[in-house]
Amino acid sequence: MRWATRAGIHVDRTACAWLIRRFIDEQAEFVFVHDPDEVPDNATPFDMRGVELSHRAGDCTFETMLARYELDDPALRDIARIVHEADLDDERFDAPEARGLDVILRGLSMVVESDDEMLDLSGPLYDGLYEYRHRATMLGREPG
Amino acid sequence: MSETGGWVLLAYRLPREPSGPRLAVWRKLKRLGVAQLLDGLVGLPLDARNREQLEWIADDVAEAGGEASIWTAFPTTAGQERQLARAMRETVGEQYRAVAADARSAAGEGGARHRRTLSRLRRELARIARRDYFPPPEREEARAAVDALAQALTAEAVA
Numbered sequence: 303m304r305w306a307t308r309a310g311i312h313v314d315r316t317a318c319a320w321l322i323r324r325f326i327d328e329q330a331e332f333v334f335v336h337d338p339d340e341v342p343d344n345a346t347p348f349d350m351r352g353v354e355l356s357h358r359a360g361d362c363t364f365e366t367m368l369a370r371y372e373l374d375d376p377a378l379r380d381i382a383r384i385v386h387e388a389d390l391d392d393e394r395f396d397a398p399e400a401r402g403l404d405v406i407l408r409g410l411s412m413v414v415e416s417d418d419e420m421l422d423l424s425g426p427l428y429d430g431l432y433e434y435r436h437r438a439t440m441l442g443r444e445p446g
Numbered sequence: 447m448s449e450t451g452g453w454v455l456l457a458y459r460l461p462r463e464p465s466g467p468r469l470a471v472w473r474k475l476k477r478l479g480v481a482q483l484l485d486g487l488v489g490l491p492l493d494a495r496n497r498e499q500l501e502w503i504a505d506d507v508a509e510a511g512g513e514a515s516i517w518t519a520f521p522t523t524a525g526q527e528r529q530l531a532r533a534m535r536e537t538v539g540e541q542y543r544a545v546a547a548d549a550r551s552a553a554g555e556g557g558a559r560h561r562r563t564l565s566r567l568r569r570e571l572a573r574i575a576r577r578d579y580f581p582p583p584e585r586e587e588a589r590a591a592v593d594a595l596a597q598a599l600t601a602e603a604v605a
Contacts, residue, residue, distance in 0.1 A: 351501055351502075391477075
C-alpha cells in the first residue's frame with residue numbers, strides 16, 4: 303500500500319511510519335508531500351490536517367493509529383506516551399524520554415538528505431525503544 | 447541591518463460561547479509563547495515546529511466551530527520585528543523573574559520540601575526556555591538562582 307504524509311518528518315511521522323511498516327503494512331511505500339493537494343489518490347494520508355489518521359481529541363497521530371488498528375500492546379502504549387510528549391509537550395503524560403527523543407530526531411533531520419533517509423535512520427531507534435519497553439513490561443521494571 | 451526573519455501567523459476567530467474551547471486554545475498559545483499582533487492574530491518565529499504547532503491549533507479552532515488560517519510572513523521593517531521581539535522578551539522576562547524569586551525564597555528557607563521546589567523550578571525553566579525566542583537578561587538570573595538553590599540543598603545534605 304501507499305501512505306502519504308507531510309514532508310520534513312519529525313517525531314510523530316517517523317514513529318507512525320515505523321509503526322505502519324512493522325505492525326500494519328510490511329510492504330508500505332511512503333510519499334512525502336508539501337501540500338495536501340499532492341497526496342496521490344491511491345495513498346492513505348496520515349498526520350495531515352483534516353484526515354482520519356491524524357491528531358484527534360488531543361491525541362497525536364501515533365495514538366490515533368494505535369486505536370484505529372486496534373494495536374493493544376503495552377510496549378506500543380509506552381511509545382505512544384513518549385511520542386505524544388515529544389510531539390505535543392502538553393504534560394498529559396510523564397515521559398522524560400520524550401525530550402531526548404525530540405532532540406535526537408531534530409538533530410538527525412539536520413544531517414539527513416531526505417525523508418527516506420530519515421526513515422532509514424529512525425527505524426532502528428524505534429525498534430530499540432520497542433524492545434526496551436517490551437522487556438520492561440515483561441520484567442515489571444526497567445531493564446538494566 | 448534591515449533584514450527581517452520569517453514568521454508564521456495564525457489568524458483565528460472562535461465563537462464567544464462556549465468558553466471551553468476558547469480557553470483551551472488560549473492556553474496552548476500561551477504555552478507556545480506567541481506574539482499577539484491583534485485580537486485573533488498571533489505569530490511565532492518561523493520554523494517547522496512552530497508552524498506545525500500552530501497548524502494543529504488551527505484545526506482545534508475549526509473543530510470548535512471557528513475559522514482559522516495559517517500564513518507565513520515577513521515584517522516589512524526591522525522596527526516592526528523589534529517591537530514584536532520586545533513584547534515577547536518582556537513576557538518571558540517576567541516568567542524568569544518569578545522563577546528566580548521562588549528559587550531565592552526557597553534557598554533562604556532550607557528544608558526538605560525544597561527538593562520538590564527545585565524539580566518544579568527546573569521543569570518551569572525548561573518550559574520557559576522552549577518559548578524563549580529572544581532571550582532576556584533575566585534568563586541568566588533565573589538559571590543562577592535555581593543553580594544556587596541546588597547548591598544550597600546539596601550543602602544541606604552534606605552538613
